[in-house]
Amino acid sequence: MSTATTNRTGGMKIDLTVLGPILALVALIVIGILLNPNFLSYGNITNVLARSAFIGIIAVGMTFVITAGGLDLSVGSMAAFIAGLAILVMNTVLPSMGGGYGVIAVGVLVALAAGLVAGAVNGLLVTKAGIEAFIVTLGTMGIYRSLVTWLADGGTLSLDFAMRELYRPVYYGGIFGISWPIIVFAIVAILGEIVMRHTAFGRHCAAIGSNETVARYSTVAVKRVKTMTYVLLGLLVGVAVVMYVPRLGSASASTGLLWELEAIAAVIIGGTMLKGGFGRVWGTVVGVLILSLIGNILNLTDMVSPYLNGAIQGIIIILAVVLQRKGGAE
Amino acid sequence: MKRLALTTALVGLAMPLSAETIGVSIPAATHGWAGALNFHAERTVERLEEQYEDLDFVLTTTPDPGTQVSDLEDMVATRNIDALVVLPFESEPLTGPIQRIAESGTWVTVVDRGLSQEGIEDLYVAGDNESFGRIAGEYFVENLEEGAKVVVLRGIPTTIDNERVEAFQGALEGSGIEILAMEHGNWSRDDAFTVMQDYLSRYPEIDAVWASDDDMAVGAIAAIEQADRTDEMWVVGGAGMKEMVQRVSEGDTMVPVDVTYPPSMISTAIELTALAVMNEGLPVSGDFIIASELITQENAESFYFEDSPY
Numbered sequence: 001m002s003t004a005t006t007n008r009t010g011g012m013k014i015d016l017t018v019l020g021p022i023l024a025l026v027a028l029i030v031i032g033i034l035l036n037p038n039f040l041s042y043g044n045i046t047n048v049l050a051r052s053a054f055i056g057i058i059a060v061g062m063t064f065v066i067t068a069g070g071l072d073l074s075v076g077s078m079a080a081f082i083a084g085l086a087i088l089v090m091n092t093v094l095p096s097m098g099g100g101y102g103v104i105a106v107g108v109l110v111a112l113a114a115g116l117v118a119g120a121v122n123g124l125l126v127t128k129a130g131i132e133a134f135i136v137t138l139g140t141m142g143i144y145r146s147l148v149t150w151l152a153d154g155g156t157l158s159l160d161f162a163m164r165e166l167y168r169p170v171y172y173g174g175i176f177g178i179s180w181p182i183i184v185f186a187i188v189a190i191l192g193e194i195v196m197r198h199t200a201f202g203r204h205c206a207a208i209g210s211n212e213t214v215a216r217y218s219t220v221a222v223k224r225v226k227t228m229t230y231v232l233l234g235l236l237v238g239v240a241v242v243m244y245v246p247r248l249g250s251a252s253a254s255t256g257l258l259w260e261l262e263a264i265a266a267v268i269i270g271g272t273m274l275k276g277g278f279g280r281v282w283g284t285v286v287g288v289l290i291l292s293l294i295g296n297i298l299n300l301t302d303m304v305s306p307y308l309n310g311a312i313q314g315i316i317i318i319l320a321v322v323l324q325r326k327g328g329a330e
Numbered sequence: 331m332k333r334l335a336l337t338t339a340l341v342g343l344a345m346p347l348s349a350e351t352i353g354v355s356i357p358a359a360t361h362g363w364a365g366a367l368n369f370h371a372e373r374t375v376e377r378l379e380e381q382y383e384d385l386d387f388v389l390t391t392t393p394d395p396g397t398q399v400s401d402l403e404d405m406v407a408t409r410n411i412d413a414l415v416v417l418p419f420e421s422e423p424l425t426g427p428i429q430r431i432a433e434s435g436t437w438v439t440v441v442d443r444g445l446s447q448e449g450i451e452d453l454y455v456a457g458d459n460e461s462f463g464r465i466a467g468e469y470f471v472e473n474l475e476e477g478a479k480v481v482v483l484r485g486i487p488t489t490i491d492n493e494r495v496e497a498f499q500g501a502l503e504g505s506g507i508e509i510l511a512m513e514h515g516n517w518s519r520d521d522a523f524t525v526m527q528d529y530l531s532r533y534p535e536i537d538a539v540w541a542s543d544d545d546m547a548v549g550a551i552a553a554i555e556q557a558d559r560t561d562e563m564w565v566v567g568g569a570g571m572k573e574m575v576q577r578v579s580e581g582d583t584m585v586p587v588d589v590t591y592p593p594s595m596i597s598t599a600i601e602l603t604a605l606a607v608m609n610e611g612l613p614v615s616g617d618f619i620i621a622s623e624l625i626t627q628e629n630a631e632s633f634y635f636e637d638s639p640y
Contacts, residue, residue: 036532043557044531051524154359154368155640156519156545158573172556247523248552254361254518299513299528306514307487 020323021270021286024316028293036300046179048289048296050171053181054079056288057240059263060192060281061233065133066267067196067279068229069209070126073137075237076259077144078118082241083251084148086111087157094160104167107245112238118144119234123227141260149253156252164249171246181243188236192281202279205229209276266291269320290320350607351386353411354600355401356441357419358391361517362545363569366593366640367417374597378604385604395419399427406431413437413607415599421446421489437606441599443490452615453606455599457591462622463494466540466566466589467501469624473586476506478537481529483515483522483546494542494568510536515546522549530557538563544571544588551584560584569593570625570633571640579630588625590633593640595620 032039058075065072090107097103118140125136151157159167174180196202204225207215216222245251268274269290270283294313298304304312354375359365368391375387388409392398398419405411414436418424425445432438432450440451470480482498485491495512502509510533515522522541529536530553539554541547547567554560564583567574570590577585598618606614625633 038531041531044528047527047531051527149359149365152359152365154365156362156365248519248549250519250548252362252519253359253365255520257518295524296528299525300532302511306484306512309514 018271020325021283021290021320024269024320024323025286025290025293028290028297028316032293032297032300035297035303039297039300042177044296044300046177046182048292049185050179050181052288052292053185054240054244055259055262055266055291056185056285057188057236057243058233058259059266059284059288060188061229061236062263062267063192063270063272063279063281063284064196064202064205064229065233066264066272066274067209067276068205068226069212069276070133070226070229071137071264072122072133072230072233073260074118074122074140074144075233075263076256076261077141077148078115078234078237078256079241079244079259080148080251080253080255080257081144081151082111082114082118082238083245083255084151084157085114086241086245087159087249087251088151090163091160094163099162099166101166103163104170107167108242111241111245112235115234115236115238115241116231117234119231119237120227122234123230126230127223127227145253148251148255152252154253156250159245159249164246167246167249169246171243184239184243188239189281189285192284196279196281201225201228206277206279209273209278211277262288262291265317269317287320290316349384349386350412351388351409352413352415352600352603352607353388353390353402353405353409354415355390355392355398355405356417356596357398358393360393362571362640363517363543363591363593366638367596369638369640370594370597371600374600378600382604382608385608392419395423398424402427402431406434406436411436413439413603415439415441415596415603417441417596418443418445425450437603439599439603441596453599453602453618454616455595455602455618456620457595458619458621459490459493459591460497462568462589462591463497463499463542464501465622465624466542466568467498469566469587470507470538470540471501471505474505474507474537478507479510479533479535480507480538480540481510481526481533481536482512483525483539483541483543483550484512485514485517485543485546487514491542498540498542515541515543515549517543517545519545519549519552522546523553524549526550526553527556530554530559536563539565541565541567543567544569544574547574547585554584568622569640572634572638575625575630575634578625578627579634581627586626588630588633590623590625592620 038044086107089110090103093106094103122137122140125131126133170180204220207220208222208225212222266287267284269287271280294316298309354371356367356371357364359368375389388405390401392401414431421443425447429450438451439453442456484495513525515525539550541550544567547565550565564586566587568589568591570588574585574588578588602614605612
């Protein structure tokens with residue numbers, strides 16, 4: 001009887017850690033419903049989920065990088081650069097290809113390939129050149145940001161108007177009333193969860209993040225796995241860009257500003273350890289939704305001065321993590 | 331890159347002793363309007379260097395107030411500038427450093443963002459934020475019924491934004507037009523898109539949108555189109571972006587007018603400074619305020635510049 005009670009408390013402990021971010025999400029949803037009747041409307045939910053998709057897709061990749069003990073600060077600028085590059089390439093091939101879906105296919109391929117290459121550059125600099133991830137990606141962050149400003153000549157790169165109409169449905173369209181960004185985000189998240197939980201790659205990431213030396217002695221190909229996490233993240237940045245470009249059909253120096261910090265915050269809110277060793281993809285999804293909902297709720301009410309939006313976000317981020325860590329410590 | 335190369339090339343040049351040097355310090359191209367500012371600054375510098383043999387320029391672009399202070403110090407220390415054209419990133423932190431440069435006898439032209447103490451600069455060239463907000467507000471009063479509902483997108487929280495919004499509210503006073511909400515879209519297309527989406531979920535009735543900037547107008551219009559409510563409201567941006575001016579001239583019902591705030595004012599400032607430096611005794615000092623104008627379908631053509639990036 002007494003053993004059973006101990007087990008029950010043990011079970012509760014784990015539940016609290018896991019439930020932390022979910023409780024925060026539910027609390028936000030309840031607050032939203034109480035503050036504005038339109039909060040649960042189809043339009044608003046679609047808006048929030050679709051705008052979460054960019055950060056969400058990137059944050060799933062970030063979960064792997066952080067789990068393996070790395071970090072990537074360059075994803076926001078990388079997204080801006082890739083978006084600019086894709087628009088530029090599409091505009092350039094347009095006259096020779098004469099419009100149509102072929103041009104969009106070229107743009108999509110350019111975005112994915114550029115993401116792959118950019119991720120590989122980050123990964124190889126970290127593993128082969130042995131530079132700290134923070135420094136490597138701080139450097140590439142600055143490089144990509146200047147490159148997009150330079151490509152745009154300080155202004156805005158805009159997709160040709162006719163192409164924009166053709167490409168538009170990729171963000172605004174969908175099937176069964178669910179728009180494409182939401183579908184892609186869901187697929188990426190589900191695949192990410194499976195890879196993290198049920199494949200050797202996912203377990204190797206966690207092993208490297210918790211102790212690199214031990215992982216190496218256990219015949220984990222440390223460098224290859226670490227490089228692959230950055231390549232995966234780069235590819236997912238490319239996927240996010242494919243969904244982002246049709247939204248406004250433009251990219252500028254202010255595109256993707258601070259996305260890296262939002263992605264990292266989402267990962268940590270979701271329960272992944274910043275120092276590596278443990279990752280939780282579904283938690284990251286919850287983290288992304290929490291961040292989007294805060295902005296949405298603040299826009300739906302006049303309760304707080306808009307000057308304080310950042311402060312409210314900060315408080316909720318810290319609260320979500322405190323809730324979670326306390327659950328673990330008890 | 332190009333800008334960096336230009337600056338390096340200028341620093342590397344061996345200067346003839348008699349040459350005059352003008353330092354130009356402006357914010358980096360972080361949004362559309364600042365991008366156009368950079369475009370006009372570079373073009374003017376190139377043209378004037380051709381025109382005057384004995385005139386050199388140092389052009390720096392800066393991402394924050396701290397860097398701008400360092401840039402100014404470098405210009406004085408290493409280039410010994412004779413005149414300075416500066417668009418202060420923020421008024422307060424730049425006032426002291428610019429005052430010290432002015433006191434050393436250097437000609438100082440301040441552009442657009444005034445310093446927090448009067449009488450420091452020799453020449454002040456600026457747009458008129460008060461009229462920018464007021465002209466938009468007057469258009470709303472003339473074209474909306476009493477009891478009409480409008481939403482406002484604000485820029486990055488700054489004095490500029492405050493002055494514009496106050497003037498807009500002032501113009502609406504007593505008209506019976508109701509401002510439903512004012513949130514910051516930070517002069518960004520993406521932020522404006524998000525804020526406008528949320529306005530649309532929140533308010534079943536919106537008659538007009540004051541986006542207060544053309545980049546934000548682009549984002550707001552995309553959100554309105556997505557919600558399929560284009561017949562219900564119109565949008566007024568501001569600054570005079572090419573695409574927006576074109577929509578006005580084509581008689582687009584969603585974009586009936588635009589309000590100017592010309593980024594080419596930097597060219598005016600650099601040209602006037604060059605005049606002052608190259609022609610001693612020519613009276614150039616004072617305030618040069620460029621009023622905002624209402625762009626309508628009738629006059630849109632004269633505000634459209636084909637080769638401008640903005």
